Amino acid sequence: MTVIDLESYEDALATYDPVMGLEVHVELGTKTKMFCGCSTELKQDANSQTCPVCLGLPGALPVVNEIGVESAIKIGLALNCEIAEWCRFARKNYFYPDMPKNFQTSQYDEPIAYDGYLDVQLEDGEIFRVQIERAHMEEDTGKSTHVGGATGRIHGASYSLLDYNRAGIPLIEIVTKPIEGAGARAPEVAKAYVAELRELIKALGVSEARMEMGQMRCDVNLSLRPNGTETFGTRSETKNVNSLRSVERAARFEIQRHAAVLNSGGTIVQETRHFHEEDGSTTAGRIKDNAEDYRYFPEPDLVPVAPSRDWVEELRKGLPELPRLRRKRLKEEWGVNEHDMQSILNAGAVDLIVATTDAGAPSDQARKWWMGELARNANETGRSLDELPVTPAQVARVAELVAAGDLNDKLARQVLEGVLAGEGDPDTVVEKRGLKVVSDEGALSTAVDEAIAGNAAIADKIRGGKVAAAGALVGAVMKATRGQADAARVRELILEKLGVEG
Amino acid sequence: MPGITREEVAHLARLARLELKGEELEHFAGQLDDIIGAVARVSEVADQDVPPTSHPLPLTNVMRADEVRPSLTPEQALSGAPAQEQQRFKVPQILGED
Numbered sequence: 001m002t003v004i005d006l007e008s009y010e011d012a013l014a015t016y017d018p019v020m021g022l023e024v025h026v027e028l029g030t031k032t033k034m035f036c037g038c039s040t041e042l043k044q045d046a047n048s049q050t051c052p053v054c055l056g057l058p059g060a061l062p063v064v065n066e067i068g069v070e071s072a073i074k075i076g077l078a079l080n081c082e083i084a085e086w087c088r089f090a091r092k093n094y095f096y097p098d099m100p101k102n103f104q105t106s107q108y109d110e111p112i113a114y115d116g117y118l119d120v121q122l123e124d125g126e127i128f129r130v131q132i133e134r135a136h137m138e139e140d141t142g143k144s145t146h147v148g149g150a151t152g153r154i155h156g157a158s159y160s161l162l163d164y165n166r167a168g169i170p171l172i173e174i175v176t177k178p179i180e181g182a183g184a185r186a187p188e189v190a191k192a193y194v195a196e197l198r199e200l201i202k203a204l205g206v207s208e209a210r211m212e213m214g215q216m217r218c219d220v221n222l223s224l225r226p227n228g229t230e231t232f233g234t235r236s237e238t239k240n241v242n243s244l245r246s247v248e249r250a251a252r253f254e255i256q257r258h259a260a261v262l263n264s265g266g267t268i269v270q271e272t273r274h275f276h277e278e279d280g281s282t283t284a285g286r287i288k289d290n291a292e293d294y295r296y297f298p299e300p301d302l303v304p305v306a307p308s309r310d311w312v313e314e315l316r317k318g319l320p321e322l323p324r325l326r327r328k329r330l331k332e333e334w335g336v337n338e339h340d341m342q343s344i345l346n347a348g349a350v351d352l353i354v355a356t357t358d359a360g361a362p363s364d365q366a367r368k369w370w371m372g373e374l375a376r377n378a379n380e381t382g383r384s385l386d387e388l389p390v391t392p393a394q395v396a397r398v399a400e401l402v403a404a405g406d407l408n409d410k411l412a413r414q415v416l417e418g419v420l421a422g423e424g425d426p427d428t429v430v431e432k433r434g435l436k437v438v439s440d441e442g443a444l445s446t447a448v449d450e451a452i453a454g455n456a457a458i459a460d461k462i463r464g465g466k467v468a469a470a471g472a473l474v475g476a477v478m479k480a481t482r483g484q485a486d487a488a489r490v491r492e493l494i495l496e497k498l499g500v501e502g
Numbered sequence: 503m504p505g506i507t508r509e510e511v512a513h514l515a516r517l518a519r520l521e522l523k524g525e526e527l528e529h530f531a532g533q534l535d536d537i538i539g540a541v542a543r544v545s546e547v548a549d550q551d552v553p554p555t556s557h558p559l560p561l562t563n564v565m566r567a568d569e570v571r572p573s574l575t576p577e578q579a580l581s582g583a584p585a586q587e588q589q590r591f592k593v594p595q596i597l598g599e600d
Contacts, residue, residue: 046589047590088556146596304557304562
């Protein structure tokens, strides 16, 4: 393993200006592949979802998936792109067994969407506009398993095994124009862009865009030029950076690596690089073929796509509220600050909180449970919030029980714990576990009398006007009732019995 | 008319994974040159007003509904494979050692 020299980030930025290009591939959530009727369901038996078209058998003819085209147009419109009046598919020829056809059906110089932008919000609230070059339709490749060799990597493998279930699943590739002017914030811009794009794709309903499932993958192209100059430096292309955090790390690493190479008088080689999740580094891959080496030519088996303006306008009308604007609206409705909103977003809790308020809970309660108890459970069990076996309606019911005084927070946590453990809905858990707040005044009164008798010194202080000391007695009562008392009512009783005004 | 060079043929051969000997490179360079020259005569006839044709029929927007159709069984899919393992197509080493 060769050690890669890195310049410190600050020193790199003192001398150089980073320019980035981001290419994001989104696997669409269509039921079938882009050019044939094979199912796109994940995790099926190897080679159980193939046909003559996606296997590239002689005589097979592809036909494009209508929803694939529609999704591409929706993405283009949401990215403020022009939608082509007429465009074609192209064959991208290459020799690699991940496509049995020996080419990938893609689009070349006639993308369906072009010239757009996406505004992204940085952590301090600044809006950065990322220009979009194009979004085009293509298809995913098969999955290779490399056998032999030490690490399962392609190098040193003695042979490879191919599963073509994924070959032909619709992909939309979204390419930015060179992102200039981000300076030291380039890695942050890259992350914010991919995050915003993911939210947008989800809001459009065209893909679940789960990066950990490979439904959204990012290539980070990066070059440096000396500060104050215009000409772009040579770029490296870091492939398959598949989490938001990794996008930021990869950009940062490449800035530091490029700077070290350039400062030592070396030159950057245009190459693809592999990103390593473990330490955030990149290593050299293959030297990139030139575009002409792919010998692109118009796909003769697919007729041109010419979306009517009526169709495009109809799709435009159906676009959802943009995620950034929706977040801004929710932030105001919920009365939370930017930082808390960011945490909610990072936790993947926005839609769950909305659904919980739709089910009748006040937003502060919805936020409290999803971002508190449930986030903690999700974290501990390595699940995302939406994977937890609890519904927004159940969370709303818990909030309702608290508001009615039937549960206090401590009991509510136990109820949620029960729901998560599969003991049933909140009312069932309350019933089975006997979690009702003790509202029997007689029992409470007795408990309060006992607490006063057992803590005479504190009781005297309270009688003397030190109302704050009542907390200790409340604690004693709560302990005695194993947390099942309404703390506010206990406090009232204590003050009442000691003849003090609350 | 500029000729197809021996270097260009060697480059194409590499992309197409064809192993060509020295005299074959010369031979094909000449042949390819003749073919491209013949095809190029079309552009002498077609002026700016004639767009390049990629499809002979004036069709657009041939699409299918997003409905699942039966796939081949894995056995059928693999029936033409020269080699297979674990229900997958087995292919020779893709890259050599680093």
